[in-house]
Amino acid sequence: MEDEKTRALPESKAMNGGEGPCSYAQNSSYQRGVVEAAKIRINEAIANHFDIESHSTSLGPVFIADLGCSAGPNALIAVQNILEAIDLKYKSKGLDAQISEFLVFFNDHVSNDFNTLFKSLPPNRQYFAAGVPGSFYRRLFPKASLHFMHSSCALNWLSRVPRQVMDEASPAWNKGRIHYTNAPREVVEAYATWFAKDMESFLTARAQELVVGGLLALFVPAIPDVMSNSDTFTGTEMELLGSCLIDMVKVGLVGEAKVDSFNLPVYYTFPKELKALIERNEHFSIQRMEKLNNQKKHLSLPNPSMRSLYLRAVLEGEVAKHFGNEIMDDLFNRYTKKVAGSSFFLNPETDKSTIIFVLLKRKN
Amino acid sequence: MEDEKTRALPESKAMNGGEGPCSYAQNSSYQRGVVEAAKIRINEAIANHFDIESHSTSLGPVFIADLGCSAGPNALIAVQNILEAIDLKYKSKGLDAQISEFLVFFNDHVSNDFNTLFKSLPPNRQYFAAGVPGSFYRRLFPKASLHFMHSSCALNWLSRVPRQVMDEASPAWNKGRIHYTNAPREVVEAYATWFAKDMESFLTARAQELVVGGLLALFVPAIPDVMSNSDTFTGTEMELLGSCLIDMVKVGLVGEAKVDSFNLPVYYTFPKELKALIERNEHFSIQRMEKLNNQKKHLSLPNPSMRSLYLRAVLEGEVAKHFGNEIMDDLFNRYTKKVAGSSFFLNPETDKSTIIFVLLKRKN
Numbered sequence: 004m005e006d007e008k009t010r011a012l013p014e015s016k017a018m019n020g021g022e023g024p025c026s027y028a029q030n031s032s033y034q035r036g037v038v039e040a041a042k043i044r045i046n047e048a049i050a051n052h053f054d055i056e057s058h059s060t061s062l063g064p065v066f067i068a069d070l071g072c073s074a075g076p077n078a079l080i081a082v083q084n085i086l087e088a089i090d091l092k093y094k095s096k097g098l099d100a101q102i103s104e105f106l107v108f109f110n111d112h113v114s115n116d117f118n119t120l121f122k123s124l125p126p127n128r129q130y131f132a133a134g135v136p137g138s139f140y141r142r143l144f145p146k147a148s149l150h151f152m153h154s155s156c157a158l159n160w161l162s163r164v165p166r167q168v169m170d171e172a173s174p175a176w177n178k179g180r181i182h183y184t185n186a187p188r189e190v191v192e193a194y195a196t197w198f199a200k201d202m203e204s205f206l207t208a209r210a211q212e213l214v215v216g217g218l219l220a221l222f223v224p225a226i227p228d229v230m231s232n233s234d235t236f237t238g239t240e241m242e243l244l245g246s247c248l249i250d251m252v253k254v255g256l257v258g259e260a261k262v263d264s265f266n267l268p269v270y271y272t273f274p275k276e277l278k279a280l281i282e283r284n285e286h287f288s289i290q291r292m293e294k295l296n297n298q299k300k301h302l303s304l305p306n307p308s309m310r311s312l313y314l315r316a317v318l319e320g321e322v323a324k325h326f327g328n329e330i331m332d333d334l335f336n337r338y339t340k341k342v343a344g345s346s347f348f349l350n351p352e353t354d355k356s357t358i359i360f361v362l363l364k365r366k367n
Numbered sequence: 368m369e370d371e372k373t374r375a376l377p378e379s380k381a382m383n384g385g386e387g388p389c390s391y392a393q394n395s396s397y398q399r400g401v402v403e404a405a406k407i408r409i410n411e412a413i414a415n416h417f418d419i420e421s422h423s424t425s426l427g428p429v430f431i432a433d434l435g436c437s438a439g440p441n442a443l444i445a446v447q448n449i450l451e452a453i454d455l456k457y458k459s460k461g462l463d464a465q466i467s468e469f470l471v472f473f474n475d476h477v478s479n480d481f482n483t484l485f486k487s488l489p490p491n492r493q494y495f496a497a498g499v500p501g502s503f504y505r506r507l508f509p510k511a512s513l514h515f516m517h518s519s520c521a522l523n524w525l526s527r528v529p530r531q532v533m534d535e536a537s538p539a540w541n542k543g544r545i546h547y548t549n550a551p552r553e554v555v556e557a558y559a560t561w562f563a564k565d566m567e568s569f570l571t572a573r574a575q576e577l578v579v580g581g582l583l584a585l586f587v588p589a590i591p592d593v594m595s596n597s598d599t600f601t602g603t604e605m606e607l608l609g610s611c612l613i614d615m616v617k618v619g620l621v622g623e624a625k626v627d628s629f630n631l632p633v634y635y636t637f638p639k640e641l642k643a644l645i646e647r648n649e650h651f652s653i654q655r656m657e658k659l660n661n662q663k664k665h666l667s668l669p670n671p672s673m674r675s676l677y678l679r680a681v682l683e684g685e686v687a688k689h690f691g692n693e694i695m696d697d698l699f700n701r702y703t704k705k706v707a708g709s710s711f712f713l714n715p716e717t718d719k720s721t722i723i724f725v726l727l728k729r730k731n
Contacts (some may be wrong), residue, residue: 063511064512106509116482132499132501134497136496137496144495145428145470146428146468
């Protein structure tokens with residue numbers, strides 16, 4: 004079978020599992036804002052581009068995947084939106100949606116908390132459900148088996164940290180930082196190059212898995228063209244978290260080399276860059292590409308503590324793997340204080356981060 | 368969609384999760400013996416009955432399911448055996464097995480430890496993998512989507528305890544016992560009736576999910592016709608565990624009513640009974656039906672402690688749900704002592720329990 008399916012990739016950590024106070028399930032209202040804002044795009048995508056005749060006249064099942072689903076309510080809402088949109092489309096064609104059966108695959112890393120995800124599945128759902136463990140940068144499904152694939156707030160996670168930024172001998176060595184925000188050009192370029200490679204792997208795998216005419220709906224965290232990562236809350240958040248670690252180096256709580264050797268595998272693309280990367284792949288046509296209007300993005304994190312919990316739910320696994328669990332409370336307490344003292348976060352207008360919606364169709 | 372898919376069934380507890388000393392993963396060598404002994408039956412089933420031409424000439428994916436997989440190595444070995452058998456069959460037909468891709472669905476209750484199962488998947492496996500949470504007594508997959516379904520040591524678990532045995536007003540009230548071993552006729556009948564109902568649900572669901580010509584290979588723990596449950600280790604084990612609880616009632620550690628209201632949802636069928644139940648379902652033809660020769664069944668549990676851990680890994684979830692976790696150590700310590708003092712377990716010949724292998728094919 005294909006190399007890209009079986010080649011070993013280092014396994015990234017997933018979002019915080021369980022349902023406790025630091026869990027992703029309890030601290031993903033920002034990401035939920037994206038899912039809610041995405042509903043209208045999903046509806047339009049399915050109404051205008053989902054090839055209902057060729058997928059369902061055989062009465063065969065419709066296969067749907069959510070890639071990078073994590074645990075918690077967001078994946079369930081996204082899937083519900085997709086199924087409602089398909090139902091609407093069936094009705095608009097005078098068809099009974101009940102004639103098709105749906106199998107929804109929830110995908111995330113092996114370390115994702117699938118047990119919590121499965122417990123949260125609605126018992127009266129109108130679809131069959133399966134969990135698929137593994138990185139979406141390789142093959143996850145048999146050839147030509149999926150009809151609709153969806154991914155929200157997940158493609159900003161790289162398959163791993165680019166090696167150069169951890170290499171003392173490289174001009175891209177990222178000393179004293181944990182991310183490329185405000186880093187030298189070489190560091191930013193190393194991240195961008197790795198993102199391009201990951202996107203290629205992602206699209207190549209999906210092109211094989213989708214049926215001809217199948218849709219790939221992506222919601223990708225990004226930065227407007229001509230802006231920089233330091234114009235965004237997310238970029239600034241990571242820089243701030245890095246500065247907390249540097250403070251802990253200064254008081255002897257963390258080793259300096261430990262910080263130098265740590266980098267977050269997260270990248271925020273630009274619309275132009277993402278478009279160019281997609282156009283490199285000959286198997287997809289871009290049906291739509293636009294900025295998602297997430298009006299609620301600042302309402303969801305009204306105070307420093309919630310902003311800190313949001314970041315902790317997302318990054319703790321990755322940070323704790325390197326620094327150990329014991330410093331996590333101290334680190335995120337310091338971070339909360341820095342957020343509270345930062346004028347940047349007081350003004351929602353400061354944040355230039357955005358979400359790009361791209362709808363791709365598998366060509367003949 | 369179908370009622371049987373969405374109707375609420377009480378959720379049974381799964382085998383013990385994790386990889387610790389009381390886990391199913393560490394204490395399922397008896398069940399592994401079944402999987403190993405089953406290999407030759409799987410090979411023959413696929414060689415003689417797997418309809419490779421109709422499943423794979425379209426180069427479409429082959430969908431396989433393991434129903435009641437639990438966590439631990441057994442499910443992985445069973446799946447490996449199935450794939451090796453298909454590979455052999457392709458080769459015997461002069462075909463390259465690489466032309467087909469395989470998606471394997473691992474199914475068990477929502478409470479099964481899917482996280483541990485996913486972590487144990489071989490990274491270089493030659494199949495795509497998905498976990499499917501839910502009871503196999505209802506629909507789990509879309510219509511006509513599976514080519515080969517397998518279930519080993521799982522159909523002895525009822526969907527729930529028959530209600531009459533918990534009803535003080537019923538002649539089937541099972542006072543002072545936790546199972547039907549050596550119980551009055553009415554209790555045994557209540558269990559048998561519920562097993563028949565469960566088998567009907569199971570076969571009706573599978574008939575819808577399998578493609579025409581698809582195979583269903585079942586390995587069902589059973590008792591030879593004309594024997595009784597007290598001739599088996601498993602039946603005797605449950606009676607012995609019940610007697611430990613009665614001892615704990617006598618010294619005031621457990622309430623009497625608590626024992627009276629507890630029953631294990633486990634049933635051991637007979638070959639004749641199982642055959643009659645299958646023949647009631649018009650969608651399947653029996654290709655093979657025979658006793659599995661599990662030579663190693665007594666070697667896998669050489670001493671009372673291991674026999675106790677084996678039972679604990681399987682039953683603790685169910686028992687602790689009713690009696691609480693705090694008495695589990697005491698209960699299984701008492702059980703270990705009783706096993707050590709029982710002549711029944713010293714002689715492997717005493718055990719008349721068996722495994723029935725049935726191979727069913729979905730009719731046109």
